[in-house]
Amino acid sequence: MRDEGRKVDALIVGTGPAAAACAKRLTDAGYETVALERKELPRRKPCSGILSPRGHRFLIENFGPLPKEILHSPSSACGVKFHFPSMRTVSMEFDGGPTPHLNRKFADHWAMKQSGAEIHDRTEFIGLEDKGTHVEVSTRKEERIVRYRARFVIGADGPGLAVARAVYPDYAARLPWFVVGQKFHRIIDCPLDDKYFHFWFHPELGHYTWSHARDGRQIVGVGFLKGGNFDNRHKRVVEYLERKHHVRLGPAEEPEAVTANFGPSLINRYIFGRGNVLITGQAAGFFNMIAEGMSCALHSGAIAGEAAVEAFRSSKDAQRTYRGMIASEVRRCSDQWNPLQIAFGRPHEADFRGAMKKLTPGERLGILREMFSFIRLYSPLNWGRQILWQSLRRLLTGRYPATRWL
Numbered sequence: 001m002r003d004e005g006r007k008v009d010a011l012i013v014g015t016g017p018a019a020a021a022c023a024k025r026l027t028d029a030g031y032e033t034v035a036l037e038r039k040e041l042p043r044r045k046p047c048s049g050i051l052s053p054r055g056h057r058f059l060i061e062n063f064g065p066l067p068k069e070i071l072h073s074p075s076s077a078c079g080v081k082f083h084f085p086s087m088r089t090v091s092m093e094f095d096g097g098p099t100p101h102l103n104r105k106f107a108d109h110w111a112m113k114q115s116g117a118e119i120h121d122r123t124e125f126i127g128l129e130d131k132g133t134h135v136e137v138s139t140r141k142e143e144r145i146v147r148y149r150a151r152f153v154i155g156a157d158g159p160g161l162a163v164a165r166a167v168y169p170d171y172a173a174r175l176p177w178f179v180v181g182q183k184f185h186r187i188i189d190c191p192l193d194d195k196y197f198h199f200w201f202h203p204e205l206g207h208y209t210w211s212h213a214r215d216g217r218q219i220v221g222v223g224f225l226k227g228g229n230f231d232n233r234h235k236r237v238v239e240y241l242e243r244k245h246h247v248r249l250g251p252a253e254e255p256e257a258v259t260a261n262f263g264p265s266l267i268n269r270y271i272f273g274r275g276n277v278l279i280t281g282q283a284a285g286f287f288n289m290i291a292e293g294m295s296c297a298l299h300s301g302a303i304a305g306e307a308a309v310e311a312f313r314s315s316k317d318a319q320r321t322y323r324g325m326i327a328s329e330v331r332r333c334s335d336q337w338n339p340l341q342i343a344f345g346r347p348h349e350a351d352f353r354g355a356m357k358k359l360t361p362g363e364r365l366g367i368l369r370e371m372f373s374f375i376r377l378y379s380p381l382n383w384g385r386q387i388l389w390q391s392l393r394r395l396l397t398g399r400y401p402a403t404r405w406l
């Protein structure tokens with residue numbers, strides 16, 4: 001007879017912020033929840049660790065005061081500085097003051113343990129079958145196949161997209177993929193203010209280029225379309241920082257790079273699952289501006305958990321409930337990329353318009369021109385028209401159309 005495996009109410013794939021938030025909602029409501037992690041915990045996670053104010057509030061409200069062991073040094077960031085090819089700079093403080101600089105290896109594990117869910121690490125999700133009344137899941141643990149049977153499965157597995165691929169096998173092939181990588185350098189001399197996250201709107205450097213201080217070293221990061229060469233791109237940024245900002249760094253250590261599904265939130269092409277399988281966090285496409293993905297992972301994860309709880313209690317269709325509830329987080333996240341919201345609203349948790357007002361009209365115009373020429377870097381992806389059309393729909397109807405979601 002086939003082993004049906006461990007029976008649980010909810011099975012979450014992943015142990016990042018989306019998983020922890022989802023687990024918290026389910027365990028608070030009394031549902032037996034297991035979270036799977038393919039790596040051994042605590043696991044390393046390539047991330048700058050800069051958290052938005054909304055993410056910070058979520059962690060405190062849901063998981064309690066942050067222990068100092070889960071923070072890097074400097075232990076907080078007070079805001080973001082944008083740099084432009086003309087060497088103009090726009091400096092913004094986060095709303096409500098500095099936010100913690102999270103060490104993802106320990107912060108994610110702490111939040112996950114605080115959630116109260118049972119955690120099975122070194123257990124890789126490999127497939128599922130939705131039977132209508134429940135979902136059968138196969139995993140691999142130390143070369144053995146281990147099965148589970150859950151009422152709901154929540155894919156919070158980040159850019160790996162294993163759960164999304166299981167429900168929509170051709171989905172990942174349709175996405176443009178980016179490489180996002182960072183290297184750590186000994187600092188010889190670094191005039192960049194270590195209290196800020198620094199981001200370059202420079203089309204010749206890459207799609208994202210950033211730098212900031214961590215634990216006595218300097219991170220230099222670069223994001224570009226898959227197919228480019230990480231070492232060359234990174235070297236170009238280091239040389240630029242030395243030439244233009246007089247940043248002198250020792251040789252690069254510990255390179256870390258991942259491929260990322262950046263893009264769905266810009267063009268409102270999220271993926272939320274099918275039947276009893278809900279997809280959330282970065283796997284669903286949530287990514288805020290400047291690659292800030294933790295706050296929307298936390299909030300979308302919590303909403304996935306709430307939708308599952310609602311479906312348990314009322315026998316409502318979980319997928320429909322989730323799609324209704326997630327619309328608010330879609331609005332928050334996609335607004336960050338919406339040019340009309342940026343120009344006339346206040347979608348970010350740092351005062352960009354306030355910072356611009358401190359500049360002369362000539363400087364403001366120059367910066368807008370530089371931003372525009374940076375955005376042209378994305379034109380081969382054909383996103384411009386889609387962003388504009390989605391922005392108009394948002395203006396006219398107050399929401400982003402759910403018909404574009406998978």
Ligand SMILES: Cc1cc2nc3c(=O)[nH]c(=O)nc-3n(C[C@H](O)[C@H](O)[C@H](O)COP(=O)(O)OP(=O)(O)OC[C@H]3O[C@@H](n4cnc5c(N)ncnc54)[C@H](O)[C@@H]3O)c2cc1C
Nearest residue numbers: 014016017018038047048049050125157158281282293294
């Ligand atoms: C270089 C870099 C810098 C970044 N900097 C920032 C920043 O400063 N601030 C910020 O907010 N965001 C940042 N981000 C983005 C942020 O890290 C993500 O958006 C966020 O972690 C998404 O959370 P999540 O819970 O959805 O997924 P993740 O945090 O990716 O968690 C998914 C988990 O699922 C596990 N998993 C994957 N596949 C399987 C499987 N088959 N079986 C079992 N487990 C599986 C993974 O090991 C992982 O633990 C950065 C990203 C990169 C790459």
